[in-house]
Amino acid sequence: MIELENVAYSYGGGELLSSITLALQPGSFHFLTGPSGAGKTTFLKLCYGALVPTSGHARLFGADVRGMSRDDIALARRRVGVVHQDVQFLDHLPVADNVALPLTVSGRSSIDEGANLKELLTWVGLTERADALPPELSGGERQRAALARAVIMSPDVILADEPTGNVDWEMSQRLLTLLIELNRMGKTIMIATHDLGLIRAAKSHVQARVLRISNRQLHLAGADL
Structure with a gap:
């Protein structure tokens, strides 16, 4: 699905990532860890073609x-849902329209898609906030809306960059549960996070592989996480 073979990436004369090889298999679940500035976001951008x-x-x-x-690349990226660390919405549009934006851009707006949108908003617990504007949402609601927008096109792969970074523990568990449910539906999941507690919480529910970026390279993290 997504394969990196001996990949390196440099920026501003310095190498950020080096000698990275990884294949994301269908239905797999990965966590990506590493300190701030290690290159987690850059790695995810390489995975969905935003960077070469x-x-x-x-x-x-x-x-x-x-x-x-x-x-x-635009067509391939319809098969990859991305939850960005800095969630951006069109503030003049209600939540439902923001979530449906990928459908609108791809020309897939229809009655059937409208039914799917309602079901998706129910799934992420935002039915009552469908008509709210993004500035009116809490941090947890914004993250759930971002996840809904990322999966509205029914992608094969979901890449989430620190999806629980700005929410409390209870909400982070709710978001994690949604991502685990997606994995059980056959979706490939990768979550970039610095929250080891989140990884430990997931391990009792899903068979997850934990990867760590350190010294510009990708390593399989230890079993003590």
């Missing part, structure tokens, strides 16, 4: 990113 490796090969669903056109 300085060297090595990044493949999205079998196609090398370096040889893909912008249209090719």
Whole structure:
């Protein structure tokens, strides 16, 4: 699905990531850890084609990113849902319209899709906030709306960058439960987080592989997490 082969990425004359090889298999669940500034966000951007490796090969669903056109990458990214660390919404549109934006952009607005949108908002617990504007939402509501928007196109892969970074423990557990449910539906999940408590909480519910970025390289984290 997503493959990185001996990937390196440099920025401003310095190498941020080096010699990274990883294949995300269908239905797998990964956590990505590492200190602030280690390159977790850069790594995720390499995984969904927002960045092109300085060297090595990044493949999205079998196609090398370096040889893909912008249209090719845009089509491939419909199969990847991304929950960004800094959640951005169009503040003049209600929550329901923000969540449905990927459908609108892709020309898939229809009665059937409208039913799917209502079901999705119910699933993330935002039915009563469907008409609210983004500035009116709490931090947890914004994160749930971001997750709903990321999965509205029914992607094969969900990449979440610190999705619980700005919410309390109870809400982080709710978001984690939603991501675990998606994995049980067959979706491939990768969560970038510095919260080891979140990883420990997940391990009793899902078979997760824990990866750590350290010294510009990717390592399999120890079993003591």
